[in-house]
Amino acid sequence: MGVEGIGARVARKEDKRFLTGKGRYTDDMSVPGMKYAIFVRSPHAHAKIKSIDATAAKAMPGVIDVLDGKQLTADGIGNLICGWMIHSKDGSPMKMGAWRPLADETVRYVGDAVAVVVADSVNEARDAAEAVIVDYDPLPVVTDPVKALADGQPQLHPEAPNNLIFDWELGDAAATDAAIAAAAHVTEVKILNNRLSPNAMEPRAALGIYDSGDDHYTCYTTSQNPHVARLVMSAFYNVAPENKLRVIAPDVGGGFGSKIYIYPEEIVCLWASKRTGVPVKWTCDRTEAFLTDAHGRDHVSTVKMAFDSSNKITALKVDTIANLGAYMSLFSSCVPTYLYATLLSGQYDIPAIHANVRTVYTNTAPVDAYRGAGRPEATYLLERTMETAARELGLSPAELRRINFIRSFPHQTPVIMNYDAGDYEASLKAAMAAADWDGFTARKAEAERRGMKRGIGMSCYIEACGLAPSSAVGSLGAGVGLWESAEVRVNAVGTIEVMTGSHSHGQGHETTFAQLVADRFGVPIDSVNIVHGDTDKVQMGMGTYGSRSGAVGMSAVVKALDKVEAKAKKIAAHLMEADESDIVIENGELKVAGTDKSVPWFQMALAAYTAHNLPAGMEPGLKEGAFYDPSNFTFPAGCYICEVEVDPDTGQTEIVQFVAADDFGNIINPMIVEGQVHGGLAQGIGQALLEGVHYDPDTGQLLTASYQDYAMPRADNLPSFKVSTSNTPCPNNPLGVKGCGEAGAIGSPPALINAITDAIGNNALTMPATPEKVWAAAHAAN
């Protein structure tokens, strides 16, 4: 592997600038003449806009202009769209209600933007925003997705009667029902998956710069996929054609999915820059982020799992209602469908599965992908159900899982996915050993003597990463292909730039992608630069989400490296008058195998550019590009075990041990992988123990609009994690990698809830398991 190659624990190159405050985020960008935008937002969850009077605001000091939705509509700026078409089971397309970047007639959630003030300073813009008089006619409100489907409830969009967006199904209903009817045992549970706020450390921001000389726009924005942002803004929102729009996502401080989407603010900043003639910058404040960042999860499900007399699962039936909020965000439709129901087989051999999913509009912020996106929902549902079943059947949780594990690969599930590789028993064994599962009884007895209730719980998760074969997702409704691109540019002195369509917003690509190059050519990692996040510098790319940068983004780099290597060998062979097939690359040199002849890497590169002595017909230069379209998803999997102690007097839960045994395929940088697992676990534990978005059901006001009320996990909520990996390489990509970015958030919530319910002897507990809920459930059990 070498000290900087594949598999090495290379310290993150990007951390120097992040840790010394030298990162360059969108809000750090400053251009001459730049002004500041503040949005006027609806204080109502549902209302008609009767009128907007900005006369007083426009006359205030420093104000350049106040713009509203009517002007935006008049200028032909399009609706925000959802880019994944889902059809209901009756064949009708999903009901996409109009989402205006600035609401011109109706507001549908608290925080919906209605106007924008551009002023010399943020404070002056705020002052003026307070002076914009919006006359609202409030309408009745619905925030609960189950209630929203009922007759007689407030209607959000005329296109969607009963607020139903689609009623979709996957799997064989008849076979599933028949298996349930014939079952020896059926476990039934109701599963709630709580709504979460993404809380990236860096709030969203946008800087729109219109250059009237070239009729050209530049947009700095906090995006996980700047090329997709450019595509959507030009193709659907009519901001500008692609060649007239440059999108730059510089350093981005965390996304977790919430920065995939194109939000109203970046469109409005670009449009406002043209309208006002000045560059316009907007930076979200934290309360605005709570109000307007796309939330995650929010499912209500009922589950039936059928078993035969030997405790083998014969069928799984799931009915889910998913709250998508007031508007359909960019990928909102695929999260509770193809990223969710396709994973309902988990690690188990289940002959029949049927899932029905209804998605619903409510007067709440839009809901879209959040770390894990659909897969945490599937895993939580399945693993809570398995635990419940084990308790009902009187089996140990490990035994029930073992009986049902898939053991041969490839494995075709009844819900589309074809698992290519895995060894679930191996992760289970590793996790149980690391957790000293067998010693639990003694630990529980010891805790009992201290008056504490100790519990243990496990979760065996699988996820689908490496999104995704383009033709496959196209056939399922995706509006884009999910390949990735790379370009490797060897400079004349041998240093190397890699342009990637993947985007790093915390993942460490500047290090791991460079490790691939160092590994291949034996050049120092410091001679390799990873370039990403700028549509002018990087060829078209699809960005980073769904743990796809390793499996797809790196595969594209590998393809480009293959081409560079081939050409480099040709040049070296020519220089040394050797046969191309005898050339090997080692430690920064191109050698003729079995001889002492060699050419240093830089000399070969220089030869490519001087072009004085190249093989006949060869083009000068050394730069190669590649597009990589995966042939399948990848399937990371693992087993997590959580041990807790609950204080029965207060319901306070302490996580005393957390073990994660993952199979991520081959690993490029174990240190970065561990970091990803730690972060994912913190987020999953946050969901299970602490986090939850609450709206007032009558008014639609967001009750958790600051950290005073929205509980984030902190260091002292978490134990020191025990993480390990046991790898079955992915057979479907050149590096054998699977992806590790979301696993922690996917696998941990059910392990934690299974542990708490084990401790208190009451299976009825919802996330987040707040002290009061745990206390009440513990008392109800006694």
Place this chain on the structure above:
Amino acid sequence: MYQTNYHRPSSIQEAVKLMSGAAEGKYLAGGMTLIATMKQRLAAASDLVDLRHIAEMKGITVNGRSVRIGAATTHHEVESSAELKAVCPAVCALASHIGDPHVRHMGTIGGSIANNDPAADYPAAMLALDAKIVTNSREIAAADFFTGLFETALHDGEIITAIAFDAPARAAYQKFPNPASRYAMAGVFVARRDNGDVRVAVTGAGSNGVFRHQGMEAALAGNWSPDAVGNVSVDASDLLTDLHASAAYRANLIKVMTKRAVAAA
């Protein structure tokens, strides 16, 4: 934040004078509450009169068992005062659990008491310790000082200069933090004097702010032991219900925290 004028007086008189000349002035101590409120535009002070640079308002003096803490003393100074720890460690421990290190190095005891957040920690200590709130013009008994949610007996322009109390024989504070804000969801300060007098003050739970629990006090005066708390009933009807906890759960927490405080005292 709205425009404001900042002043830095070096004496109490100067501060009072500056305040009387201001249109909508506010005293500024650690700013941990006030600045955040101003940034959210929920407060619009025309003038800020900073109290942190007035020598006579800073520091802790302990004379025998009599304690005086200057109003501009930070939570960190209280937490780490050896003199105070020697006579009343419960107050140091309380201060050590306020917010985080940044907050404790900026926030002051005077600011906390003047603000009287219903979930703040110090008000419980003041009430249980029978403290005197010393101002530039008078002394106010803690029992008369905390008058409601974010309400105190302070007049316009009045400055808390210090708080004073006699250290009790035994005292302890137990706090059950709100999982989000980590302010008290229920915090109980117990104090017992040599003459047998017991005070139990509760913060974070009352629908009208900090209060003394007479039932607990009576039970503990008769039998100073955690067991004495078991049979005391806590009426949930005067307690807060919010997003984080119901009144019934808070009633339970009051009992548990009282028990634990007595055990720790």
